[in-house]
Amino acid sequence: MIHGFVIALLCLLNVGxxxxxxxxxxxxxxxxxxxxxxxxxxxxTQPYWDLLKLLGKEDLRxxxxxxxxxxxxxxxxxxxxxxxxTPMGGAAPLSFAGDMIVLLYVAAMGAVLIMLCGFASGSxxxxxxxxxxxxxxxxxxxxxxxxxxxxxxxxxSLALYSMTAFQASNGPSISMAIAGLAFFxxxxxxxxxxxxxxxxxxxxxxxxxxxxxxxxxxxxxxxTMWTRQLVLAFLLVEVFLPWPHFGALAFDLPAxxxxxxxxxxxxxLVDVVNPRLRIDQAMGYFARLALSGLSALAFAVIGx
Amino acid sequence: MNTERGQVLAAVHEMVAARSAGASxxxxxxxxxxxxxLIDKKLLRSVADGLFNQLQARFLISVGTDNRTLxxxxxxxxVFSLDREKLYILLESRAPADDPRVDxxxxxxxxxxxxxREFQDAVGVHPEGHxxxxxxxxxxxxxxxxxxxxRDFPYNFRPPLAEKGRPEMRATPVGASVLPMGPFFPxxxxxxxxxxxxxxxxxxxxxxxxxxxxxxxxxxxxxxxTYNEIPFLAERICGICGFxxxxxxxxxxxxxxxxxxxxxxxxxxxxxxxxxxIHSHLLWLGxxxxxxxxxxxxxxxxxxxEPVMWLCxxxxxxxxxxxxNTIGGLRxxxxxxxxxxxxxxxxxxxxxxxxxxxxxxxxxxLRARTETVGVLTMESVRSVCVVGxxxxxxxxxxxxxxxxxxxxxxxxxxxxxxxxxxxxxARVVVRVxxxxxxxxxVREALSALPEGPICAEIRDEIPPGKAAVSVVEAPRGEAIxxxxxxxxxxxxxWRVRAPSYANLQxxxxxxxxxxxxxxxxxxxxxxxxxxxxxxxxxxxxRTNAVRIYRRSELMEMSRGKGVRGGAR
Numbered sequence: 001m002i003h004g005f006v007i008a009l010l011c012l013l014n015v016g017x018x019x020x021x022x023x024x025x026x027x028x029x030x031x032x033x034x035x036x037x038x039x040x041x042x043x044x045t046q047p048y049w050d051l052l053k054l055l056g057k058e059d060l061r062x063x064x065x066x067x068x069x070x071x072x073x074x075x076x077x078x079x080x081x082x083x084x085x086t087p088m089g090g091a092a093p094l095s096f097a098g099d100m101i102v103l104l105y106v107a108a109m110g111a112v113l114i115m116l117c118g119f120a121s122g123s124x125x126x127x128x129x130x131x132x133x134x135x136x137x138x139x140x141x142x143x144x145x146x147x148x149x150x151x152x153x154x155x156x157s158l159a160l161y162s163m164t165a166f167q168a169s170n171g172p173s174i175s176m177a178i179a180g181l182a183f184f185x186x187x188x189x190x191x192x193x194x195x196x197x198x199x200x201x202x203x204x205x206x207x208x209x210x211x212x213x214x215x216x217x218x219x220x221x222x223x224t225m226w227t228r229q230l231v232l233a234f235l236l237v238e239v240f241l242p243w244p245h246f247g248a249l250a251f252d253l254p255a256x257x258x259x260x261x262x263x264x265x266x267x268x269l270v271d272v273v274n275p276r277l278r279i280d281q282a283m284g285y286f287a288r289l290a291l292s293g294l295s296a297l298a299f300a301v302i303g304x
Numbered sequence: 305m306n307t308e309r310g311q312v313l314a315a316v317h318e319m320v321a322a323r324s325a326g327a328s329x330x331x332x333x334x335x336x337x338x339x340x341x342l343i344d345k346k347l348l349r350s351v352a353d354g355l356f357n358q359l360q361a362r363f364l365i366s367v368g369t370d371n372r373t374l375x376x377x378x379x380x381x382x383v384f385s386l387d388r389e390k391l392y393i394l395l396e397s398r399a400p401a402d403d404p405r406v407d408x409x410x411x412x413x414x415x416x417x418x419x420x421r422e423f424q425d426a427v428g429v430h431p432e433g434h435x436x437x438x439x440x441x442x443x444x445x446x447x448x449x450x451x452x453x454x455r456d457f458p459y460n461f462r463p464p465l466a467e468k469g470r471p472e473m474r475a476t477p478v479g480a481s482v483l484p485m486g487p488f489f490p491x492x493x494x495x496x497x498x499x500x501x502x503x504x505x506x507x508x509x510x511x512x513x514x515x516x517x518x519x520x521x522x523x524x525x526x527x528x529x530t531y532n533e534i535p536f537l538a539e540r541i542c543g544i545c546g547f548x549x550x551x552x553x554x555x556x557x558x559x560x561x562x563x564x565x566x567x568x569x570x571x572x573x574x575x576x577x578x579x580x581x582i583h584s585h586l587l588w589l590g591x592x593x594x595x596x597x598x599x600x601x602x603x604x605x606x607x608x609x610e611p612v613m614w615l616c617x618x619x620x621x622x623x624x625x626x627x628x629n630t631i632g633g634l635r636x637x638x639x640x641x642x643x644x645x646x647x648x649x650x651x652x653x654x655x656x657x658x659x660x661x662x663x664x665x666x667x668x669x670l671r672a673r674t675e676t677v678g679v680l681t682m683e684s685v686r687s688v689c690v691v692g693x694x695x696x697x698x699x700x701x702x703x704x705x706x707x708x709x710x711x712x713x714x715x716x717x718x719x720x721x722x723x724x725x726x727x728x729x730a731r732v733v734v735r736v737x738x739x740x741x742x743x744x745x746v747r748e749a750l751s752a753l754p755e756g757p758i759c760a761e762i763r764d765e766i767p768p769g770k771a772a773v774s775v776v777e778a779p780r781g782e783a784i785x786x787x788x789x790x791x792x793x794x795x796x797x798w799r800v801r802a803p804s805y806a807n808l809q810x811x812x813x814x815x816x817x818x819x820x821x822x823x824x825x826x827x828x829x830x831x832x833x834x835x836x837x838x839x840x841x842x843x844x845x846r847t848n849a850v851r852i853y854r855r856s857e858l859m860e861m862s863r864g865k866g867v868r869g870g871a872r
Contacts, residue, residue: 037603124483128505128820194597195669203491203595203824274669276597278821279505281672 010093011084017253018083022226023047025261029268036272047226054219062212068120072213072220075113079227082106086231087238089253091161098158100148103235107144110228111137111190114221118209129208132279133199136189139286143186146293150179151239153300164238168245175299180240182293184263187236189286191229191264193271198279229267233260309389312359313339316386316393319354323347335559335772337708338392345380345397345406349433352382352395353412361386361393362702363415363689364773365801367786368423370454372401374769374796378429380406382416383773383786387707392773399429408434415689418809419801426453438472441515445469452523459520459527471513473499480508483820487516491595491824494834498811498827505819510812517834525798526790531557531766534798535629538785541800542833543624544584547576548778549785549800550629555710556774556787557631557795561766567712568756569633574712574749576619576626577776578742582653583612584779585739588831589660592732595828596673601664608656615649618642631766633759643750654743661736674728678814678826681726688810692781692803693738694830696722697730704777716748728829738779768796778803780831804833 027044034041061068084094085103092099111133118130152158154176155166167176189196200208213221237259246252277285320329320341330342343351355361361384369379378399385392399406408431410416420431421440428451431437442452445466451457476482485498495516501509521541525534538553539546551573558565586609593601613623619638620626628636664670680690685698695702703720705713721737723730771788781803790796807830814826 037600038607039603124481128483131504197597198821201597201821203597204821206490272600274598275593275601275667275673276821277669278673278819280819 007093010090014083014086014088014093015080017088017257018080018227018231019223021257022223022230023051025230025264026226028261029264029271032265032268033272036269051219051223054214054222055216057215059215059217063120063122065120067116069217071113071117071120072217072224075110075117075224076220076227078106078109078113079224079231082110083227083231085160086235087160087164088234089256090249091164095159095161100152100158100160100163103160104141104145104148107190107232108137108141110224114209114224117213117221118211121209121212123212125205125207125211126209128205129199129201129211132201132205133209135279135283136196136199139283139290140186140189142290143182143286143293144190146290146297147179147183147186148239150175150293150296150300153297160235160239164242167239168242171243173299174304175296176240178296178299179293180236182289182296183236183240184266185289186286187229187232187263188267188270189282190232191267192225193229193267195270195274195277196282197271197276198282201276229264230260233263233267236263309391312386312389312391315359316355319358320351323350323354334770337390338394338773340394340396342396342398345399348380348382348395348397349407349409349412352384352409352416355384355393355395356409356413359386362686363413363419364392364775364782365784365786365799366416366419366423367797367799368427368429368453369788369797370427371398373455377401378404378427380423380429381786382409382413382419383784385707385775387702390708392708394773404429405432406430407432410434410436413689414687415806415809418805425451427451428454441518443469443518444471452520457523459523471497473513474509474511476501477509479503485823487513491828492834496832496834498823500815500820500823502820505821507815507818507820507823510815510823512808512811514808514834522798522800526795528794530793531631531795534795535631536625536627538800539625539627539629542778542802544587544833545580545778545780545783546625547573547580547629548776548783549802550626551577551711552774552776552783552785553787553798553800554629554631555776556772556785557766557789558760559772559774560770560787560789561631561762563632563760563762565633565760566757567754568637569758569760570712571749571753572634572638572758573629574716575638575746575753576616576628577711578745578749579612579616581742581779582739582746583609583616585735585742586612586657588735588779588828589664589732591831592825592828595824596670598670601660604656605660608653608660611649612653615646618645630759632762633757635759637758638753640753646750647747650743650746654740657736657739657743661740664732664736670732671729674732674825674829675725676727677818677822678728678731678829679726680810680814684810684813688813689806690781690810691806692778692831693731693734694807694810695781696720697734698726699724702782704775704782708775710774710776712749712752716745716752718742718745728825731829765793771797780804780833781807802833804830808832 024044026047031041031044085092085099085106115130115133118126151163155163192200200210210218210221234256237256241259244255324343324347327344327347332340334340356363364383364385367381371377371379380397380399382395383392397406406429408420410420411433418440420434423429424431424437425440425442447463450463480501480503483500483502485500486492487495487497497513499511500507521537524537529537535550535554538549541549586605590602590605616626617623620628620636628634680694680698682698682700685695685700699722701720701722705718706720718741721734721741723733766789768789768791774785776783783803784801786799787795788797811827815823818826
């Protein structure tokens with residue numbers, strides 16, 4: 001009973017971090033982008049105001065139907081579920097043997113739900129955007145899976161907490177470095193940052209799946225994307241860069257938070273110095289990335 | 305006249321004689337660089353075919369004129385250019401007022417497509433045998449049989465409102481779906497409708513409906529404004545290359561009226577034209593970057609561009625609409641004490657432009673997005689009569705500054721930058737090269753800037769009934785102004801062709817077989833300027849009386865445009 005209560009509290013902690021911190025990190029990213037553009041940029045709190053403003057706006061819908069209306073909250077929910085399965089400074093609140101496999105599925109859910117939003121909105125731009133989203137998801141997921149499999153192979157376990165523990169106690173290795181890099185590039189795509197913001201591509205298809213979204217629904221979808229980039233960055237940091245590991249949440253959580261910021265700033269930097277790839281180019285890129293991820297597996301097999 | 309030119313001229317006369325089969329052809333030389341043929345309208349297609357396909361002349365533009373108030377018919381004039389011989393060849397035909405038809409030349413000169421549709425819409429002369437005689441520039445709800453450029457059409461006429469105007473578009477083939485780009489779209493600064501036919505991500509067809517921005521500039525020019533007021537309006541044809549249009553118009557009038565422009569004025573015009581090219585190419589680089597999501601390029605190039613705008617403001621009092629040109633020269637001198645400031649800004653811009661150039665040239669992802677994309681072969685460049693950087697990027701070395709030298713370009717000729725890639729990357733490289741070349745040209749012109757008057761003294765009235773063609777190499781390509789002088793201190797006919805008018809016609813060929821993702825950057829690589837292209841139709845809603853646009857009103861008009869944000 002008490003155990004259940006603690007888990008519920010920890011879940012709330014992760015969900016709270018994910019929801020409340022993600023706009024702040026997005027704000028910091030925008031500030032950095034502005035600096036590299038020689039601009040002043042909006043204040044770091046701007047994403048909070050954006051959400052607040054959008055949430056207060058009229059909900060204009062291009063089509064009716066329960067599916068269309070319920071998809072944005074579902075998308076945010078799926079990312080929050082992902083947050084409870086992701087270690088943040090300590091073992092994930094919802095951790096169990098084999099949670100890595102379930103996590104991969106949950107991680108894919110967000111993209112699928114946004115894709116469905118696009119398909120349900122009846123706009124040709126959203127339709128093109130959603131099919132791009134699907135192609136991106138299909139090419140990026142294998143890389144994510146292979147990278148995590150390397151960790152699993154090293155730790156001889158499909159549980160995320162044992163992967164973290166193994167990496168923390170055994171120190172860096174070639175296989176984990178390659179896998180971590182591959183995960184980072186997959187994160188770039190999952191976060192919808194350049195050169196992989198192909199599904200939204202404002203200048204080509206006006207935001208793709210988001211083109212018909214407005215007001216509160218747009219707020220939820222934006223929040224979903226910011227939260228997803230934060231949670232996946234946490235996953236990267238916890239599985240591939242768990243050092244220094246203090247073993248106490250009070251120290252490990254802030255340390256992870258700082259490392260996540262560093263990872264996201266790197267994501268933002270790549271975003272600033274690249275133009276957008278075409279979908280076929282991005283798919284080819286991730287096919288090659290998945291192949292090099294396999295080399296990490298090979299290194300793991302020979303114990304490097 | 306050298307022998308080579310003589311041979312070509314002989315070939316032209318021989319071809320015209322052969323194709324007219326004994327019919328009477330009058331050949332005159334209105335200017336030393338202009339050969340004018342008045343031929344029967346039934347011969348138009350055959351002679352145009354000979355000029356374009358046999359003698360490899362380049363088609364520039366068609367001009368339809370309502371000569372009925374002069375006691376004549378409708379005049380249709382096709383302007384060709386023999387670039388190497390620095391010659392304009394004008395083919396003129398008359399269409400009787402009771403039977404306003406001529407033979408279409410689009411079948412043999414594909415680049416004449418829009419030009420012929422334009423005189424069909426504006427003057428009401430039907431090009432018979434045109435493959436695509438749909439409405440081009442009049443609004444979709446415009447009444448049939450009302451032709452705005454006819455002399456009996458009042459410039460402030462208002463047609464009755466119609467509710468159901470829809471563009472006439474081609475049918476969608478089976479299996480393709482429509483992805484509309486426009487009339488309002490993020491990468492379009494101004495309204496334009498590109499109807500993309502797609503299968504998945506692949507483009508299988510493209511249909512366009514443009515000319516949503518008509519402002520009736522030509523009509524105002526030949527009915528309301530006077531010779532020296534027109535440069536102010538011409539400057540507002542484009543939001544970027546204003547000086548180009550006012551200079552081109554003034555040159556046309558100066559040529560028609562045989563006015564010698566002082567050398568200092570020609571040098572200062574050169575300096576201003578090249579400054580415009582510098583800021584326009586920097587602007588284009590930024591927009592191209594933005595289109596493919598590379599906003600860092602946008603922000604940095606526009607930051608570099610800004611001092612050039614300040615420089616223009618220091619010279620003329622305005623960032624963009626300089627108000628410097630007038631018939632016979634300039635209204636405003638370039639003070640000699642500004643030279644250090646000019647040179648310093650140029651040095652700064654050059655340093656930063658080189659940094660940007662090196663960053664762009666070394667960017668692999670940028671190359672991946674632009675190489676072998678938006679390809680325009682040399683043949684399609686020639687047949688659609690593409691001009692400017694897109695033509696030079698396909699290995700066609702045309703440049704009005706060399707082909708028909710004006711201002712001071714005969715004394716300080718530019719080096720033409722060409723590429724053979726035919727793709728968007730080649731257009732990037734060409735424009736970056738031209739940017740550097742323009743900086744050099746401004747420096748040269750500054751160091752050779754002669755002293756003297758800046759405007760010719762014009763004592764006599766400008767004689768009526770004289771016509772001249774003038775070209776200026778704008779950043780986007782060749783701008784063409786044709787002026788036929790009139791008797792009431794204003795042109796009888798003023799025809800403007802902006803370079804985007806030619807280049808936009810190449811868009812369907814450039815996007816064919818590409819993907820949706822390639823369309824915005826392909827369009828961007830042609831650097832289209834819609835307000836330039838669309839300058840014909842406007843209605844004054846305020847009064848029925850003849851209205852002279854005064855300086856304060858023109859300023860108000862230009863500010864209105866600024867507020868709307870359509871600065872291209």
